Amino acid sequence: MTHLVIIGGSDAGISAALRAKELDPSVDVTVVVADAFPNYSVCGLPFLFSGEVKDWRQLAHRTVEELTATDIRLLLEHTAQQINPSQRTVQILDSTGQSHLFHYDRLIIATGATPIRPKIEGIDAPGVYYLRSMADSFALEHHLTHRKPLSAVIVGGGYIGLEMADALTLRGLAVMVLDRSENILKTVDSPLSWIVSAELQRHRVEVVPNVSVEKIISDGKNLTVFGSPNFQELTSLVLIATGIQPETTLAHTAGIKTGKHGAIQVNRRMETNIPGIYAAGDCVETYHRLLPQPTYLPLGTIAHKQGRIAGANAVGYEQEFAGSLGTQVLKVFDLAIARTGLLEPEALDTGYQPLTIETEAWDHKAYYPGAHKLRIRVTGDQRDGRLLGAQIIGHYQAEVAKRIDIFATALFHEMTIAQLSDLNLSYTPPFGSPWDVVQVAAQAWEQSRSERTHDL
Amino acid sequence: MTHLVIIGGSDAGISAALRAKELDPSVDVTVVVADAFPNYSVCGLPFLFSGEVKDWRQLAHRTVEELTATDIRLLLEHTAQQINPSQRTVQILDSTGQSHLFHYDRLIIATGATPIRPKIEGIDAPGVYYLRSMADSFALEHHLTHRKPLSAVIVGGGYIGLEMADALTLRGLAVMVLDRSENILKTVDSPLSWIVSAELQRHRVEVVPNVSVEKIISDGKNLTVFGSPNFQELTSLVLIATGIQPETTLAHTAGIKTGKHGAIQVNRRMETNIPGIYAAGDCVETYHRLLPQPTYLPLGTIAHKQGRIAGANAVGYEQEFAGSLGTQVLKVFDLAIARTGLLEPEALDTGYQPLTIETEAWDHKAYYPGAHKLRIRVTGDQRDGRLLGAQIIGHYQAEVAKRIDIFATALFHEMTIAQLSDLNLSYTPPFGSPWDVVQVAAQAWEQSRSERTHDL
Numbered sequence: 001m002t003h004l005v006i007i008g009g010s011d012a013g014i015s016a017a018l019r020a021k022e023l024d025p026s027v028d029v030t031v032v033v034a035d036a037f038p039n040y041s042v043c044g045l046p047f048l049f050s051g052e053v054k055d056w057r058q059l060a061h062r063t064v065e066e067l068t069a070t071d072i073r074l075l076l077e078h079t080a081q082q083i084n085p086s087q088r089t090v091q092i093l094d095s096t097g098q099s100h101l102f103h104y105d106r107l108i109i110a111t112g113a114t115p116i117r118p119k120i121e122g123i124d125a126p127g128v129y130y131l132r133s134m135a136d137s138f139a140l141e142h143h144l145t146h147r148k149p150l151s152a153v154i155v156g157g158g159y160i161g162l163e164m165a166d167a168l169t170l171r172g173l174a175v176m177v178l179d180r181s182e183n184i185l186k187t188v189d190s191p192l193s194w195i196v197s198a199e200l201q202r203h204r205v206e207v208v209p210n211v212s213v214e215k216i217i218s219d220g221k222n223l224t225v226f227g228s229p230n231f232q233e234l235t236s237l238v239l240i241a242t243g244i245q246p247e248t249t250l251a252h253t254a255g256i257k258t259g260k261h262g263a264i265q266v267n268r269r270m271e272t273n274i275p276g277i278y279a280a281g282d283c284v285e286t287y288h289r290l291l292p293q294p295t296y297l298p299l300g301t302i303a304h305k306q307g308r309i310a311g312a313n314a315v316g317y318e319q320e321f322a323g324s325l326g327t328q329v330l331k332v333f334d335l336a337i338a339r340t341g342l343l344e345p346e347a348l349d350t351g352y353q354p355l356t357i358e359t360e361a362w363d364h365k366a367y368y369p370g371a372h373k374l375r376i377r378v379t380g381d382q383r384d385g386r387l388l389g390a391q392i393i394g395h396y397q398a399e400v401a402k403r404i405d406i407f408a409t410a411l412f413h414e415m416t417i418a419q420l421s422d423l424n425l426s427y428t429p430p431f432g433s434p435w436d437v438v439q440v441a442a443q444a445w446e447q448s449r450s451e452r453t454h455d456l
Numbered sequence: 457m458t459h460l461v462i463i464g465g466s467d468a469g470i471s472a473a474l475r476a477k478e479l480d481p482s483v484d485v486t487v488v489v490a491d492a493f494p495n496y497s498v499c500g501l502p503f504l505f506s507g508e509v510k511d512w513r514q515l516a517h518r519t520v521e522e523l524t525a526t527d528i529r530l531l532l533e534h535t536a537q538q539i540n541p542s543q544r545t546v547q548i549l550d551s552t553g554q555s556h557l558f559h560y561d562r563l564i565i566a567t568g569a570t571p572i573r574p575k576i577e578g579i580d581a582p583g584v585y586y587l588r589s590m591a592d593s594f595a596l597e598h599h600l601t602h603r604k605p606l607s608a609v610i611v612g613g614g615y616i617g618l619e620m621a622d623a624l625t626l627r628g629l630a631v632m633v634l635d636r637s638e639n640i641l642k643t644v645d646s647p648l649s650w651i652v653s654a655e656l657q658r659h660r661v662e663v664v665p666n667v668s669v670e671k672i673i674s675d676g677k678n679l680t681v682f683g684s685p686n687f688q689e690l691t692s693l694v695l696i697a698t699g700i701q702p703e704t705t706l707a708h709t710a711g712i713k714t715g716k717h718g719a720i721q722v723n724r725r726m727e728t729n730i731p732g733i734y735a736a737g738d739c740v741e742t743y744h745r746l747l748p749q750p751t752y753l754p755l756g757t758i759a760h761k762q763g764r765i766a767g768a769n770a771v772g773y774e775q776e777f778a779g780s781l782g783t784q785v786l787k788v789f790d791l792a793i794a795r796t797g798l799l800e801p802e803a804l805d806t807g808y809q810p811l812t813i814e815t816e817a818w819d820h821k822a823y824y825p826g827a828h829k830l831r832i833r834v835t836g837d838q839r840d841g842r843l844l845g846a847q848i849i850g851h852y853q854a855e856v857a858k859r860i861d862i863f864a865t866a867l868f869h870e871m872t873i874a875q876l877s878d879l880n881l882s883y884t885p886p887f888g889s890p891w892d893v894v895q896v897a898a899q900a901w902e903q904s905r906s907e908r909t910h911d912l
Binding site: 011022041043044047052053058059061289299300301302303304305308322323324325326327328329330331336338340365366367368369396397399400401402403404405406408409410412413419421422423424425426427428429430431432434435436447 | 467478497499500503508509514515517745755756757758759760761764778779780781782783784785786787792794796821822823824825852853855856857858859860861862864865866868869875877878879880881882883884885886887888890891892903
C-alpha cells in the first residue's frame with residue numbers, strides 16, 4: 001500500500017488528498033493539519049467580520065465529516081517538525097506534545113503562507129492583529145465583540161486590507177487605510193486604483209497614501225500609530241495587512257530548494273528537488289504562462305489547481321500544472337475589480353512591447369434598466385497584437401468577474417486582441433451588447449494601435 | 457471612387473457600412489433602409505412593451521445623426537426593387553414612389569428576415585400581431601394603449617414568445633403561451649425547458665404545449681383561437697411568434713443562390729455566387745465551427761460579425777468570418793438561460809458521440825449572501841473528451857451570460873472538457889468558487905465519463 005503524507009490542510013493540501021483518493025482509492029492518505037480547521041476558506045474571513053457570513057463554521061469548503069468520509073486520515077492539531085528524505089519519514093508532534101514518526105512513500109508539502117510582519121516598533125502590542133488563520137480571526141472577533149472598538153487603522157491597501165476596510169465599515173467602525181505607496185491596490189493600474197480609493201472614501205474610509213508606519217504605542221486601551229512623514233493616529237484597533245510570505249521552515253529541514261520570494265522551487269509536475277516530495281499552494285513558486293521565470297502568486301485558485309496536480313502525480317500520474325495568468329477579482333463595497341495577465345511594467349520587464357488602452361462602455365444595452373459603465377484596460381503587444389492582459393472595474397452586478405474570465409481564457413490560448421472580435425459571445429439586451437464590452441475594448445485597442453502605426 | 461451600396465439598415469448593414477468607412481474613408485457608402493429606423497435594436501423590442509424601456513427612440517444602437525456624421529449616406533424609406541449584376545446597378549424606389557437607378561462597385565445584401573406566417577385560418581384578423589420591425593411594434597403598442605386588452609395568447613414558445621410573455625405579464629395582461637411541441641424553448645434540453653415553464657407559471661403565465669393553432673376568429677372586439685387537439689381560448693390579443701425566415705426576394709432578382717432554410721449561400725468572406733455582391737446577417741446561411749454544413753442562425757451577434765467582415769472585404773480586405781457557435785442567452789422573468797455549441801441530437805447527427813452531464817452548483821460560495829444555484833449541462837464527445845456544448849440556467853444575477861461565454865471561448869479553441877480545469881479563472885467568495893462552476897461541471901463530466909468507461 002502506498003502511503004501519501006500531506007502536510008497542510010488548506011486549499012492545496014486538501015485538493016491533493018481528494019484528487020489522490022479519487023484517482024487511486026487504494027492509496028493511504030494522511031493529512032497533517034496544524035489547527036482544527038481543515039479546508040477552511042481563508043478568502044472568506046473578511047466576510048465574517050462584515051456580518052455577511054453569520055457563522056464561521058460556514059467557511060469550511062468541506063466539513064471534517066465530509067473529508068473523513070472519503071477515507072482520508074486527518075491529523076488535526078498536529079505539527080510536522082522535520083522531514084528526513086533518506087528515510088522517507090516525517091516527525092510529527094500531536095496536540096499533547098507527543099512526537100510520532102510517519103513513513104511516507106510520497107510527501108506533499110502544502111504549508112501555505114504566513115503574514116509578513118513589517119518592521120514596526122511595538123507591532124506585538126495588544127490590539128494589533130493579522131488575518132490569515134482561523135486563530136487570527138477568532139482573536140480579532142474577540143476584540144471586536146468585547147472591546148467594541150470605534151475605529152481601526154489598517155496597514156496595507158492590498159486585497160485583505162481593502163476587504164477588511166469594507167467589512168469593518170459595515171461593522172460600524174471608522175476605518176483608515178494606510179499604504180506605503182502613492183496608490184493602493186497595486187495589482188491594477190493607477191487609474192483603476194483611484195476609482196477604488198474614491199469608492200472607499202464614498203463609504204467614509206479614509207485612505208492615506210505614502211505613509212510608512214514606524215511605531216505603535218499602546219496605552220492599554222487605545223493605540224497610537226506613528227509613521228513617516230509626520231503621521232500620527234489614535235485608534236482602537238490595528239490590522240496588519242502587508243502581504244504574506246511562503247512558509248518553508250519545514251521544507252528547509254529536508255534540504256528543499258527555495259527561490260523567488262523564498263518560495264519552494266517546483267517543476268510543472270509540482271516536484272521539488274527531492275525525489276518523492278511534491279509541494280503546492282502558497283508555499284511554492286508558480287509557473288506563469290506569460291513569464292519566462294516563475295513568480296509568487298499565493299491565490300486560492302492556483303493552490304487548488306496545484307494541489308490537484310500534486311495529488312494526481314503522487315499516485316503515479318504524470319500531469320503538468322498548466323500555469324497561472326494571475327487572474328484575480330476583488331469586491332470592495334459596490335465595486336468589482338478584476339485583472340488577468342500582465343500589467344504594462346511587468347510586460348515591459350519581460351521584453352514585450354506593451355500598449356494599454358482604456359475603454360469605458362455599458363455592461364449591457366443602456367436602454368435596459370440597471371446598466372452600469374465598466375472601465376476596461378486592455379494590454380497587448382504592439383508588434384504582433386497579442387493579448388497580454390486586461391483589467392476591468394465596475395459595479396459588482398455587472399458580470400465583471402466572468403468578463404475577466406473571457407480575457408483569461410483568451411490569454412490561455414495566446415489570442416491576438418483582434419481575434420477577440422471573432423469570439424461568438426452571448427447577447428441579450430439585459431446582459432450585454434451585440435459586441436460584448438470585452439470585444440468593444442479589444443476593438444478600441446486595435447483602432448488605437450492602427451492609428452499609432454499610421455502616425456509613425 | 458468606389459461605390460458601396462448596402463441594402464438593409466439593421467445590424468448587418470450598418471456594421472458593414474461603419475467598418476467599410478473605418479477601413480477606407482474614401483469609399484462612398486450608401487445604405488438603403490426600408491423604414492425610417494436604421495440600426496434599431498430588434499432584440500430590444502420586447503422591453504418596450506414591459507415598460508422597462510420608456511421610449512422607443514432609446515432602441516437605436518446609433519441615431520441617424522451619429523450615422524450620417526460618419527459620412528454614410530442613409531436612404532431612409534427607400535426600397536431596393538431589383539439588382540442587375542451585369543450592369544452593377546440597383547433599382548431603388550423612394551418614399552414618393554419615384555424609381556432611381558444606383559450604380560455599385562460592391563453591393564452588400566443585408567435584407568434580414570421576416571416573421572414566419574403559419575398556416576392559420578383568420579391570421580390576418582385585426583388583433584393578430586407579429587414583432588419584428590418598428591412598424592410591428594408601433595401597431596402592437598397602439599392596440600395595447602387604445603384597446604387596453606386584458607389577455608394575450610402568444611403562439612410560439614421561442615425567444616420572442618417568451619420575452620413577450622414576460623413583458624405583457626409585467627404590463628398587466630393575463631398571458632397564455634401555446635407551443636406545437638411538448639416543450640417550449642427548444643434551444644435547450646428539456647430539463648432546462650421545464651424550469652423555464654415553471655418560472656413562467658410562477659408568474660401566472662399559462663403554458664400550453666402540444667397545441668397546433670388552426671383558426672382565429674374575431675368578433676370585432678375579441679378573438680377566439682382554435683387549435684387541435686380540442687383547444688379553444690377567448691383572448692383580446694394574439695401574437696404570432698413562430699420564428700423568422702430569411703428575406704431573399706431581392707437576392708433572387710440577381711440570380712443569387714440560396715440554400716439551407718432558403719437563406720443566401722455565402723462563403724466565409726461573405727461573398728455570394730455573384731462577383732461583387734456580398735451578403736450578411738439574418739438573410740444568409742451561417743458557417744458553424746462545429747458543423748460540416750452551414751446552418752441558419754439569425755442572431756444579432758452573428759449579423760454584426762458578418763456585416764463587419766462583409767464591410768471590410770467590400771473595400772478590398774480579405775477577411776473570413778470565424779464562424780458561429782450558436783451562443784445565445786435569454787432572460788425570462790428572474791431566469792437567465794444560456795447556451796453555446798451543440799445539443800446532443802445535433803451532435804449525434806453530425807457524427808460525434810455525445811455525452812451530456814448535468815451539474816447543479818452555487819454561482820458563488822454559498823456562505824456569502826445572494827448565492828444562487830446554477831444548473832449546467834455539459835456536452836462532450838465520449839471518445840476524445842472534446843467539449844461540444846454547454847447550457848446554463850439560473851438567476852439573472854448569477855453571471856450566467858458571461859459564464860456561457862467562457863464555454864464559448866473554450867469551444868472556439870476546441871478544448872477538451874478536462875482542459876477547462878486548467879483555465880485560470882477569477883475567484884472571490886462573492887463572485888465564484890476556487891473552481892468556478894464552469895470547472896465544477898467540467899470535472900463532473902470527466903468523472904462521469906471515466907465511470908462509464910470503467911463500467912464497460
